[in-house]
């Protein structure tokens with residue numbers, strides 16, 4: 001992954017690293033300001049956030065799970081992990097992409113309006129993508145679709161030509177396979 | 183007796199007492215009045231009334247840095263909190279343990295733009311290690327105890343507690359520290375033994391080794407400094423320190439090769455550039471140390487010991503990272519070293535030392551002496567000679583004087599050097615000196631200051647008088663913002679844009695107005711007597727030391743240059759100084 005331009009093996013201008021995408025799962029105390037803290041870290045240090053989801057997942061323990069999809073060089077991703085880990089309310093940080101064996105899903109609500117052939121085609125495509133109709137009139141549908149981000153991208157792409165009005169996406173939720181917790 | 187009923191303010195005070203706090207630095211205001219009321223009828227805690235909240239934080243920093251304890255600050259909401267922000271950021275950058283309690287408007291007014299309301303936790307989130315807004319009085323004791331734990335554990339730092347006025351007045355239950363279960367926050371203190379073995383092996387095989395230690399050694403505690411000495415002695419390696427690390431290894435020892443970095447010695451910087459094994463102990467490879475990053479110590483294997491994993495591989499790739507508390511890791515390294523009793527390449531080390539000695543012979547700290555004007559370097563040399571036999575704490579402001587103090591005042595013990603390294607905050611020195619003096623009433627405490635910096639927190643002179651704090655302020659008065667002027671000379675064709683202070687106060691009169699003793703010295707041959715008089719004055723003294731106006735601080739690694747491209751004082755002409763920094767270097771700070 002490292003492609004040094006010169007002899008030097010230091011992180012810095014002399015080293016070119018590929019940009020990679022990573023999904024991080026961050027377990028935090030669900031206390032006021034915790035999300036601002038995490039987001040503030042990303043803006044303050046110039047890291048990217050491509051997707052972010054957060055909800056309390058263990059109510060008795062007041063623990064939330066934040067799932068962040070970020071991009072950066074492997075060195076930057078390593079820094080992000082360490083910077084997150086040293087925050088007081090952070091219990092654990094797991095790089096789900098590196099651990100492999102993880103699944104990622106996203107949910108989107110997609111509103112499409114149109115008449116005639118386009119309307120029929122939209123409904124047909126929705127069936128192919130296993131999207132549910134959760135609201136409809138003679139002028140429109142609202143589809144609910146779940147899956148990998150790439151599948152949702154593709155569905156939205158198709159709907160663009162068929163009368164797409166608006167989209168709301170949850171961002172990515174991710175979890176490791178198997179019977180163990182993170 | 184595990185729990186008792188009292189109001190929020192009393193809970194805070196009781197928690198502070200139970201945390202072993204004897205002094206707090208603060209400034210009152212509407213939102214913290216309940217806390218001040220609780221302070222009124224008690225003598226277990228001394229409150230030091232500063233003159234501006236910024237002063238309170240720096241004083242607490244000086245107190246903390248010189249004692250190893252957590253410094254405590256109390257300020258009011260709104261402007262009290264915002265005035266504290268610079269000090270909190272300073273403590274964050276230099277890893278100083280603080281607990282800062284800010285008053286806040288009552289909970290039902292939060293968010294209403296109430297009088298003296300500000301989003302304190304929002305504003306201070308990036309500049310504290312952690313912060314809390316306490317909305318329930320029954321959380322208060324736990325939060326205070328936890329704040330102390332967080333402030334001093336791992337890499338230390340400032341922790342803020344925002345306390346709404348109604349919570350401070352509500353009745354609640356006090357819980358003692360032993361009944362508070364520690365947070366899951368638990369930094370790794372013991373180093374990985376495999377890594378330690380690996381490090382020992384690498385160190386044993388070194389031909390041109392270098393120990394590079396920093397402020398982390400001081401933060402780890404006196405034991406870490408002791409172990410660093412043992413380790414350095416045992417290996418016979420050269421040792422250099424960062425600005426924040428001064429005192430961690432005795433400056434007068436022959437294995438000490440001076441400070442490293444932008445204004446470090448020639449021998450330290452060249453040793454860093456040419457070494458083959460670098461043992462970084464509690465330092466963080468920041469840009470003031472590394473210079474041009476891609477030319478930084480190109481031929482060395484690097485071992486990095488640090489309690490903060492995010493400091494490792496942040497700026498420079500290291501070969502053997504060891505996460506842990508310096509004292510633990512050094513102790514383990516010494517144990518492994520003694521058990522293995524490795525044979526060192528004595529021949530190579532001898533050659534390496536010979537090389538270092540030739541660099542040392544350059545005498546990179548030399549300067550042109552004068553019998554007519556006091557050279558600033560000379561002033562620090564004399565100050566050192568005349569104070570070295572006392573227990574002396576030195577603080578500084580920021581600028582040339584700070585670098586000269588680091589170069590010419592020699593520290594043999596940790597915790598005696600108080601300076602704003604990471605943030606470089608002018609105005610740090612006077613309040614920090616006051617904080618240190620309060621903790622060490624019998625010691626000599628001197629703020630080595632610049633004429634510009636000292637005016638940034640001059641109001642704290644009044645605090646010193648109120649609390650009988652006989653600190654000394656030794657101003658290297660060059661009538662310029664010397665460091666700014668030097669950079670303008672180096673970078674901007676000597677166009678001295680707004681770096682000359684046209685109407686400086688008469689510092690002697692100013693001192694007297696505050697109730698201090700004022701002194702002035704202009705001649706080199708009068709300096710010793712004047713310094714002696716200052717030392718022997720049992721009162722706060724302003725010493726206006728008039729020094730050469732245009733002296734530059736050398737050696738210097740210009741921004742964007744590598745260690746082996748350093749400028750030495752003696753052999754640079756004005757043209758060389760003018761052209762020393764390349765176009766790319768000019769954008770750097």
Ligand SMILES: Cc1ncc(C[n+]2csc(CCOP(=O)(O)OP(=O)(O)O)c2C)c(N)n1
Pocket residue numbers: 579580581582583584606607608609631632633634635636658660662663664665666
């Ligand atoms: C609060 C703050 N503002 C501005 C600066 C930028 N700065 C760094 S050094 C310096 C000049 C300091 O002048 P002086 O205190 O007289 O010290 P000298 O360099 O002359 O020794 C300035 C303005 C700073 N470090 N801190």
